[in-house]
Amino acid sequence: MKYLTLLVVCLCITVQLTAQEQESRIPEYSSKLMIGSSLNSTYGSGLSFAYVQDKHGISLNFLPFSSVTTDDLFPSEIRYLNLGLSYNYYIRKNNIVDFSLKTGFQRISGSLSSDVIGEPNSVVRYSFGVGPEISFHLSKEIDFSVNLGYGLYNITESLNSNISGGVGFYYNAYLK
Secondary structure, three states, rough: HHHHHHHHHHHHHHHHHHHHHHHOOOOOEEEEEEEEEEEEEEOEEEEEEEEEEEEEEEEEEEEEEEEEEOOOOOOOEEEEEEEEEEEEEEEEEEEEEEEEEEEEEEEEEEEEOOOOOOOOEEEEEEEEEEEEEEEEOOOOEEEEEEEEEEEEEEOOOOOOOEEOOOOOOEEEEEEE
């Protein structure tokens, strides 16, 4: 009876491992579109669109924001735009995780105008970053990516450098 129980348990484990292996396989594709959201310090934040083909990928991130307040004490208008563009070179791809090198830049522009300040106050800043990225395939359709690298911030006025990083969630649409 012990041997029969042991045989059944081993058979169940083998069947489950085989089923998990088949479920985790990413479909063969020549390219894919990715739509999601990202939060990055040098590649842009907000809504993200990415296109990946073989070992190369490009992504566009943007986050527009506008707010108008009609408060009697401090009426104001705020406008903000974060726009980023990045390039990935994939070093290794498999069913569970992808490793890539990433480089990109972002443009942040914002303005604040109010009756109290008078003239509109506006700011434009550019940042550039480079570093590795790891993308985890949580399922066939969902990816979670993490990047960490080195960034140059506010490169048009006073060049600052520091660690850069970010995260992103993406939905994948595979193209044959």
